[in-house]
Amino acid sequence: MRRVFYVALGATVGVLAVRKVSQAAQRWTPQGLADQAGGVGQRVAVWWEIVKDQAMVREAELREALGIAEPRIDDHPAA
Numbered sequence: 826m827r828r829v830f831y832v833a834l835g836a837t838v839g840v841l842a843v844r845k846v847s848q849a850a851q852r853w854t855p856q857g858l859a860d861q862a863g864g865v866g867q868r869v870a871v872w873w874e875i876v877k878d879q880a881m882v883r884e885a886e887l888r889e890a891l892g893i894a895e896p897r898i899d900d901h902p903a904a
Contacts, residue, residue: 851857888895 852861887893
């Protein structure tokens, strides 16, 4: 009876170990990595747009506080 128990226990542990290793290996495949990323590029793009908008607002505040006129396109010399 003991042998049957230990054989069943060993088989169960072996199956669970194989499943865990398979899941870990799946995470490192290109598809697994893409699934983990889950739209990170889109979130970064949205965040960057917010940063740029806030920078433009702050620049306008600083220009107004310092009395600096808004730059015109034709103010920059041609390269």
